Amino acid sequence: xxxxxxxxxxxxxxxxxxxxxxxxxxxxxxxxxxxxxxxxxxxxxxxxxxxxxxxxxxxxxxxxxxxxxxxxxxxxxxxxxxxxxxxxxxxxxxxxxxxxxxxxxxxxxxxxxxxx
Amino acid sequence: xxxxxxxxxxxxxxxxxxxxxxxxxxxxxxxxxxxxxxxxxxxxxxxxxxxxxxxxxxxxxxxxxxxxxxxxxxxxxxxxxxxxxxxxxxxxxxxxxxxxxxxxxxxxxxxxxxxx
DNA sequence: GCAATACTAAACCAGTTAGTTTACAATATA
DNA sequence: TATATTGTAAACTAACTGGTTTAGTATTGC
Numbered sequence: 001x002x003x004x005x006x007x008x009x010x011x012x013x014x015x016x017x018x019x020x021x022x023x024x025x026x027x028x029x030x031x032x033x034x035x036x037x038x039x040x041x042x043x044x045x046x047x048x049x050x051x052x053x054x055x056x057x058x059x060x061x062x063x064x065x066x067x068x069x070x071x072x073x074x075x076x077x078x079x080x081x082x083x084x085x086x087x088x089x090x091x092x093x094x095x096x097x098x099x100x101x102x103x104x105x106x107x108x109x110x111x112x113x114x115x116x
Numbered sequence: 117x118x119x120x121x122x123x124x125x126x127x128x129x130x131x132x133x134x135x136x137x138x139x140x141x142x143x144x145x146x147x148x149x150x151x152x153x154x155x156x157x158x159x160x161x162x163x164x165x166x167x168x169x170x171x172x173x174x175x176x177x178x179x180x181x182x183x184x185x186x187x188x189x190x191x192x193x194x195x196x197x198x199x200x201x202x203x204x205x206x207x208x209x210x211x212x213x214x215x216x217x218x219x220x221x222x223x224x225x226x227x228x229x230x231x232x
Numbered sequence: 233g234c235a236a237t238a239c240t241a242a243a244c245c246a247g248t249t250a251g252t253t254t255a256c257a258a259t260a261t262a
Numbered sequence: 263t264a265t266a267t268t269g270t271a272a273a274c275t276a277a278c279t280g281g282t283t284t285a286g287t288a289t290t291g292c
Contacts, residue, residue: 020135024132072269083216092144099151177279
């Protein structure tokens with residue numbers, strides 16, 4: 001065995017954290033909810049069919065990905081979306097954008113070729 | 117305990133698979149490599165500092181996310197990128213795009229307010 | 233026909249994740 | 263001051279992940 005089955009420990013970069021945070025339906029739902037307006041953890045957990053600690057952990061994942069920020073006022077934690085982090089994955093996607101647009105062009109070309 | 121600690125088993129949707137596939141640096145590197153031109157599994161594995169089976173599994177994750185397709189010719193598996201799947205996350209992002217652009221507008225407004 | 237090549241499959245392993253429950257701390261309110 | 267509210271922390275669990283190794287299956291080429 002080369003490394004005893006251990007994972008490669010290069011620390012996860014920003015995109016890892018963002019993509020991973022977004023890879024869960026619950027967390028995407030939280031984000032959508034917060035895109036409407038800020039909310040407390042309890043408010044966020046309420047429609048979620050899971051315990052408060054579970055919801056709280058999801059929020060923490062979103063915080064680590066820099067997609068959400070929370071502020072404690074009294075005993076309530078107010079969370080709000082930080083949409084700017086999403087522009088990071090938009091920029092990543094940018095490299096491929098022309099790519100799938102080209103693909104669509106090719107498909108159109110193919111289709112119009114078929115018509116003849 | 118409500119469900120004995122088991123995960124919620126709602127089957128992962130398309131976005132789950134795509135975001136999860138992209139949440140790993142190795143797989144993003146594979147995708148970038150394939151954006152240049154198609155390649156065999158061995159060719160893909162070569163610069164990757166991991167065993168062939170490991171690379172093969174990464175490719176499978178990308179295939180399940182519909183980001184890559186592979187075709188076996190003889191004993192060689194040729195893989196190519198399927199950029200169209202990326203348009204799915206572009207569309208998801210679309211909902212939030214105006215959002216972070218607004219945010220930037222607000223920042224600009226703030227900055228020009230400061231100048232006065 | 234036999235050896236090399238290009239994989240896949242299966243079994244294993246350690247670390248992570250997503251949930252739970254119970255317990256606690258801090259704050260608000262009656 | 264006592265009680266209810268809002269959360270976090272810690273310990274636990276099952277499943278998942280990302281890697282390994284060893285073995286096996288096709289296919290190619292000498």
